[in-house]
Structure formats: structure tokens, C-alpha cells
Amino acid sequence: MNKSPRRGRRPGSPDTRAAILDVARRRFLAEGYHAVTLRSVAAEADVDLALISYFFGSKKGLFGAAMALKVNPTEVLAASLEGDLATLPQRALRNLLAAWDNPENGPALLAMLRNLVQDDGHAALFKEVAEKEMIDRLAARIGGAQARRRAAVFVAQMGGLIVARYLVRAEPVASMSVDEIVRAFGPSLHQALQGAPPPGRRH
């Protein structure tokens, strides 16, 4: 697959894949989706362009894989799925706040969010990610009737918190401590997992 012998890393090794993702993630977040080329990522990661195509298929595939590193919001939720269902909202909130409040991750996550909103390509990409990696996975974890709807309400609420606290920075949400956020947002997230009340109850 290589046109010439490469220095350092063996093509196809896990290290090579990780190195490509590391470069891609940093550049996507710093420069936005459109500005980054597969060629420039290949050059910086010191690998053949064909190897990137082999691993990730396309720029979109590379972007999705790169976003799945470290600060990926889907991992925040996935990490919360293990453990007691009754305390899942608390875990999800604490994981979310740990990722977004972290001065190393927060700005990159915010840049990613802005990209998603500005660009239809990003929005379509994120729609896929939100449905498959967040809503479907949470639905599988909670199970039962209307699991996808309940999961979607939960994910939408987490999104609303992110927008209120980190994008709009609306008070009092922006200044509340982690414990205060968990206390304020936890009950509604629990309610979301419970789903709608029985049809007889008027709400």
C-alpha cells in the first residue's frame, strides 16, 4: 500500500492509527472540518494518504473517528451507562461537567459544537453520532416501552444543559457548582428515563 518505506511507525499498527487520529483531532478542532485535508493529516502524521483511506474510508470517517477521542461527548455518556440505572443521571451529569469544565477539553468541545451548528455537513454527521452512539445506546441500556423516546428526551436535556452553561453561559446555570447542577438537573433526567405517566394521569 505504501509508495515508499516510511520512517518510524509500521503502517497498519495500532500506534499508526492512534497517531493519525491524534493529528486529525487536533487539526479538526483547531481549523474546522473544511480546512483540514486528508493529505495534510497524512503528512503531519508521517503516513501514506492511502493508509488513511484504508483505515477511515473518507474525511468524514476520519472526522468521526478523531472526534471519538478523549473529549468525545458520546464517550461521556457511554461511560455513564455502566453501573446502577438509578444513579445514571448523576454519573452522566458529573462526567459531562468533568469533560466540559476541564480547561483542556472545554474549548475544544465548544469549537466542535460551534462547527456542528454552522455547517450542514457537521450537523448531519452529528445527527448520526447522536442517534447511533447516544440515543440508541442509552435506549438499549434502559430498555422497555418507548426506550428510544425516553433516551432521546434524556439526551436532549443533556444538550440543553451544555447549550445553557457553555454556549449561552446563562445564569444561574453558568456559575452553579457541579453539585448544584447535579441537584438541579438530576430529577428531570430521572423523569426522562421514567417516561410519560400512564394515560389516565393528566399532564
Add this chain to the structure above:
Amino acid sequence: MNKSPRRGRRPGSPDTRAAILDVARRRFLAEGYHAVTLRSVAAEADVDLALISYFFGSKKGLFGAAMALKVNPTEVLAASLEGDLATLPQRALRNLLAAWDNPENGPALLAMLRNLVQDDGHAALFKEVAEKEMIDRLAARIGGAQARRRAAVFVAQMGGLIVARYLVRAEPVASMSVDEIVRAFGPSLHQALQGAPPPGRRH
């Protein structure tokens, strides 16, 4: 105040004010905040620049007033505050969906949302609007302990629904009917208005 006689409209009349807002709203939504000048709005509305300053003080004042027309999200919430508190979430959801699902308003609201996310000036403007016109007004309506926090959780949830349904268009939220949305999101919004459970309860 006028430098020269104006055609058509009398300066200072309610019609003149409405005409200015109509032009401003359309141009802000089509061109974004920065591209629109008070001068160009005055020219298109056929009024003196000084009259716009007199009515609205500044470009920010004009923007806020222009956004308050018809499709203003703050009015969606304000219209829901009247009536029984127990059914406020249902009213708020139905009003929100009526505004955003409307093919005349929806695209303009989405354009406004995109502007808010892209631009720090817009974000700061919307922060003000969200705090004063949404959170504070809802807090005053519901009253009681931590009213602002409860109101903020409610508003954040409404924002999460908007982002999920209209911006990301994530399924199943994007395709659910109005009744299905009310049924799925209503209970969590009710919970948000109730606030955190007593300290003894572990959640």
C-alpha cells in the same frame, strides 16, 4: 429631528416604528447581526437615521426589538405563563412547536439560532435575553425556593428540545408529532418546575 421632509410615513407614528422593525428583522435574519447597519435599515424603511436612534437607542436595541416580533422565542414562553401552572409545560411545548414547526417562522428561527452560536456578540445578546426575558420571568411566575434555578432548568430543557428537533434533527425527536412531543417532554418539564427532591431522598 428630520433633515428633510419624508415621503409617506409620519415620523414617530406607530406605523413608522413597525415599518423599521419589519425591515430590521428581515435583514438581521437574512444577513446576520454585523452586516446590517442602522443606516441601511433607515434607508430601506424610508426614515431618518436619527429616528431609529430615538426609538431604539442603538443597533443592539433595534436588534432586540426586531427579534421580538412574531417569532421571538421569549414571546413563546411569555404566552405560556398565563393560565394554570400545572399545565404550563404543555402550553410552552405547544407554543414552541407551533412557532418552530410553522414553515414561515421555522427557517427564520433557525437562522437566528445559528447566528447566536456563531457569533460572540449574538451569544452575549441572547444570554441577556434568556436571563431577563425567559428565566427571570418564569421564575417570577413559579415563585418559591430556588425559583431561578428551577426556571433555568426548564428553559435549558426547552433549548435542548429545539436543538435536538430543529438543529440536529435527531430521531426520533425530529419526526414525533406535537402530541408525542408533549407526552415525552412534558413530565420532565413538570419535574423541572418542582425542583430538587428534599435532601433526605437520594437522587
